[in-house]
Amino acid sequence: MASGYEAVIGLEVHAQLLTRTKLFCGCATSFGDAPNTHVCPVCLGLPGALPVMNAEAARLAVRVAVALGLDVHEESTFERKNYFYPDLPKGYQISQYARPFSTSGHLELETAQGTKRAVIQRVHLEEDAGKSVHGAGGESIVDLNRAGTPLVEIVGEPDLRSPEEASAYLRALRDVLMFVGANDGNLEEGSFRCDANVSVRRPGEPLGTRCEIKNVNSFRFVERAIAFEIARQIELVETGRRVVQETRGWNERDETTYSLRSMEEAHDYRYFPDPDLPPLVLSRELVDRERAALPELPRVKRARYQALGLTPYDAKVLTAHPAIAAWFDDASSAYGGDAKRLANFVQTEALSGVTLRGLGAELPASSTQLADLMKLVDAGTISGKQAKEVYAAIAGTARAPAEIVAERGMAVVSDEAELTRLCERVLADNAKSVESYRAGKTGLFGFFVGAVMKATRGSANPEIVNRVLKRLLG
Amino acid sequence: MLKQPIAALAEKVRSGELAAAELAEASIAAIERDDARLGAYLTRSFDALRARAAELDARRARGDDLGRLAGVPIGVKDALATRGLATTCGSKILVGPRGQRWLPPYDATAVTRLLAEGAVLTGKCNMDEFAMGSSNENSAFFPARNPRDPSRTPGGSSGGSAVSVAAGMTPGALGSDTGGSVRQPAAFTGVVGVKPTYGRVSRYGLVAFASSLDVVSPFARDVRSAALLTEVISGHDPRDSTSAPRPVGAFVAACERSIEGLRIGVPSQYFAAGLAAEVEDSVRRALDAAAKAGATLVPVSLPHTEHAVAVYYVLAAAEASSNLSRFDGVRFGARRDGADLAELYERTRAEGFGPEVERRIILGAYVLSHGYYDAYYLKAQRVRTLLARDFDAAFADVDVIAAPTTPTTAFSLGEKLDDPLTMYLSDVYTLPASLAGLPAMSLPSFDAPPVDGRPSLPVGLQLIARAFDEETMFRAARGVERALEER
Ligand SMILES: [Zn+2]
Numbered sequence: 018m019a020s021g022y023e024a025v026i027g028l029e030v031h032a033q034l035l036t037r038t039k040l041f042c043g044c045a046t047s048f049g050d051a052p053n054t055h056v057c058p059v060c061l062g063l064p065g066a067l068p069v070m071n072a073e074a075a076r077l078a079v080r081v082a083v084a085l086g087l088d089v090h091e092e093s094t095f096e097r098k099n100y101f102y103p104d105l106p107k108g109y110q111i112s113q114y115a116r117p118f119s120t121s122g123h124l125e126l127e128t129a130q131g132t133k134r135a136v137i138q139r140v141h142l143e144e145d146a147g148k149s150v151h152g153a154g155g156e157s158i159v160d161l162n163r164a165g166t167p168l169v170e171i172v173g174e175p176d177l178r179s180p181e182e183a184s185a186y187l188r189a190l191r192d193v194l195m196f197v198g199a200n201d202g203n204l205e206e207g208s209f210r211c212d213a214n215v216s217v218r219r220p221g222e223p224l225g226t227r228c229e230i231k232n233v234n235s236f237r238f239v240e241r242a243i244a245f246e247i248a249r250q251i252e253l254v255e256t257g258r259r260v261v262q263e264t265r266g267w268n269e270r271d272e273t274t275y276s277l278r279s280m281e282e283a284h285d286y287r288y289f290p291d292p293d294l295p296p297l298v299l300s301r302e303l304v305d306r307e308r309a310a311l312p313e314l315p316r317v318k319r320a321r322y323q324a325l326g327l328t329p330y331d332a333k334v335l336t337a338h339p340a341i342a343a344w345f346d347d348a349s350s351a352y353g354g355d356a357k358r359l360a361n362f363v364q365t366e367a368l369s370g371v372t373l374r375g376l377g378a379e380l381p382a383s384s385t386q387l388a389d390l391m392k393l394v395d396a397g398t399i400s401g402k403q404a405k406e407v408y409a410a411i412a413g414t415a416r417a418p419a420e421i422v423a424e425r426g427m428a429v430v431s432d433e434a435e436l437t438r439l440c441e442r443v444l445a446d447n448a449k450s451v452e453s454y455r456a457g458k459t460g461l462f463g464f465f466v467g468a469v470m471k472a473t474r475g476s477a478n479p480e481i482v483n484r485v486l487k488r489l490l491g
Numbered sequence: 492m493l494k495q496p497i498a499a500l501a502e503k504v505r506s507g508e509l510a511a512a513e514l515a516e517a518s519i520a521a522i523e524r525d526d527a528r529l530g531a532y533l534t535r536s537f538d539a540l541r542a543r544a545a546e547l548d549a550r551r552a553r554g555d556d557l558g559r560l561a562g563v564p565i566g567v568k569d570a571l572a573t574r575g576l577a578t579t580c581g582s583k584i585l586v587g588p589r590g591q592r593w594l595p596p597y598d599a600t601a602v603t604r605l606l607a608e609g610a611v612l613t614g615k616c617n618m619d620e621f622a623m624g625s626s627n628e629n630s631a632f633f634p635a636r637n638p639r640d641p642s643r644t645p646g647g648s649s650g651g652s653a654v655s656v657a658a659g660m661t662p663g664a665l666g667s668d669t670g671g672s673v674r675q676p677a678a679f680t681g682v683v684g685v686k687p688t689y690g691r692v693s694r695y696g697l698v699a700f701a702s703s704l705d706v707v708s709p710f711a712r713d714v715r716s717a718a719l720l721t722e723v724i725s726g727h728d729p730r731d732s733t734s735a736p737r738p739v740g741a742f743v744a745a746c747e748r749s750i751e752g753l754r755i756g757v758p759s760q761y762f763a764a765g766l767a768a769e770v771e772d773s774v775r776r777a778l779d780a781a782a783k784a785g786a787t788l789v790p791v792s793l794p795h796t797e798h799a800v801a802v803y804y805v806l807a808a809a810e811a812s813s814n815l816s817r818f819d820g821v822r823f824g825a826r827r828d829g830a831d832l833a834e835l836y837e838r839t840r841a842e843g844f845g846p847e848v849e850r851r852i853i854l855g856a857y858v859l860s861h862g863y864y865d866a867y868y869l870k871a872q873r874v875r876t877l878l879a880r881d882f883d884a885a886f887a888d889v890d891v892i893a894a895p896t897t898p899t900t901a902f903s904l905g906e907k908l909d910d911p912l913t914m915y916l917s918d919v920y921t922l923p924a925s926l927a928g929l930p931a932m933s934l935p936s937f938d939a940p941p942v943d944g945r946p947s948l949p950v951g952l953q954l955i956a957r958a959f960d961e962e963t964m965f966r967a968a969r970g971v972e973r974a975l976e977e978r
Contacts, residue, residue: 062822064699106821292701
């Protein structure tokens, strides 16, 4: 850090929960549809309409909390956060404030200095607002399809010390949310949103005045926005000026942050318990059930992959998305052979054909197809090179690798007697080279192998060919 | 005809002795005759009423069972959403730029339940704007008037509904009671008004004033009719998270049980300074009659009663300030455009809300604001708990509590309009049961005699029972009513 300063960074993440319906009404949580097509009296905030809590949202929220090691409270309260905005139909957002449903957890992230444990202060439930779209002519359109979508807000302690740590935190958090099936991790579309609180100080000194950077929509930009903000604040302090506590926006084009509003203009949200909703009760049984049903988290998965002989890089690539990891896991258990060989094959041949969609994925081949293909190689039926050809033929189809092998007559010739006859013929056809070899030009061995392979159009089992040639050449 | 008990009218329609259409025409005639003078209705739905009555008669002819409210005309407070029938909550903010009133796309659950039992709707009843008021003078349209003396208020906020029943326009009506908005107009107009336990009746479709206090509440001319309406609208509703998932009691049947042996608590704090002598006299005589009929009168104490007004005006205003935020000119109702968004909000709300609503929004925003929350909102919540405990202690010893509904009889229009505080104090006897969430009702006691050219005026006797014990409340109410009839 420049000139002996330390940055203090805390992140707040808003993540949409992948429920079928909204937090307090029965409207679908689907995106990209025509504006205001998933609305009802409740999410439109019509007079007389009342919220009813979505049990599925509570379940997913609990799952997020237990995955991050938070204490889930049996009783928590919904409160109203009051402010006026056209995309906020009731004039208040239903959120949790004084009594959130979970507190005190942590997230482990990989930094340049090794594994770091960042403390998570709280995770609470709240509803999303709609979207305001501002037209070129100055008119504004409000789309309330998103209004009422369930969110968890994950509030981290200011434990992070660099832009790189901040982005590592976000990646690790997104990984967890995606692997537990709670969130699709889409920053661009706003289903995973981040606000960053940044301040600077000299080490050992009390915390400096902080600024909040709002709504940055990629990991890269989060890193750059924080880096810019740190440099800006150090510059202010160094030149004897003061950091003003304020909310700042991120300008993507200039890669700078700019003042949105100072704290003097900050809202007084007049929080108070929502009288329309009884306390949220999360039973011990629900929490235990969600904890027991927790899938293997990405960090644990990566460690397991490495124990299976994969490199850290392999492990990272294969856990980049839960659908890929699940694909690999399924193929690996159906295969039962060397996981590293499977991992190599997946990375070199199969991964490029994967299309990710939210938490789902379109896979070019099934885990069974992959496993069967690897088994054919292990059994010596086809060579590694042929496996690529077979894979190309099965990708995007439901066909079994064995079918392709049979159809194309690709089975490796492993009959030693037949290969011996073939090798004898090849050596007889190349008598001069045999003489040279025996005279010491042992480099010609590869030439004989190649000639045999050529004669079999690549279908000879190379191990057997090697052994037979060595024997014949004495 | 419209003054008969509801069960009797419904029975006549079910048996074919009386056509729903005849009943509807009688109601229309009464409204057309008297309403220009009394101002009970903001919206009349006579075409729909006639069509529905005809449909009911046709269904009956086919042999259908029309339900327990077959053909009974009901007026509905304008705070309840009615599908396709204008709903303004007594406010101009629900009237669009071209004068069009808001048309809800749905019915309030209480309305749905009335309709399911064969009731027919006459229209939407006048009220204080957003149910804020005790005289109906805060209606953005016109005040309703007391049928007994049109120079006087029928009370509020559900004044129009009370007038509809008291003037014989409809045998029953729906109102809403937040701090006495049904009990007080029932007392002022001489009818029965019932506020069930908070959570007994779904609030879905009731335009919210103070969500933790609002209760959809019926009016009728006699206790058994009121019990019937209460029974019909009660019951759990999955669309209201605060509605109680408990079975509805047999309220009508409870009316037939004798009050012999019933212990009636009489709280000293409700017979204190500020209580008009003629009201006290009327209520004490009614209690004596109940005692003669076999009930036992037991003095009880509700020591925190005097704090109810302050607690109520802090909490109700706080909730209202947030509940009324949705009236912003963006999605429905009135809109006054401005140079920017802030101006649109300011102009829409400044022009759309009347002065009392504005006063309470400002008060509510203040008590919730940073630095004042603990001193006002939180403290009021604590005192609210103490008020509820007062009742718990009293009910350890008695079955039901009896008291005056209001400190005075109906006051004159304009009398308290410029003095909000005096207006607020007139709710002092109805607020505690609201804050404690208890069932409470007002039924007619002896009229206050004419004085100085003032006509005789109705007096209300209030009964308060344990939470969800409407059965005991109706048993006591019918007992008192019977005792007064027999005198
Ligand atoms: Zn909805």
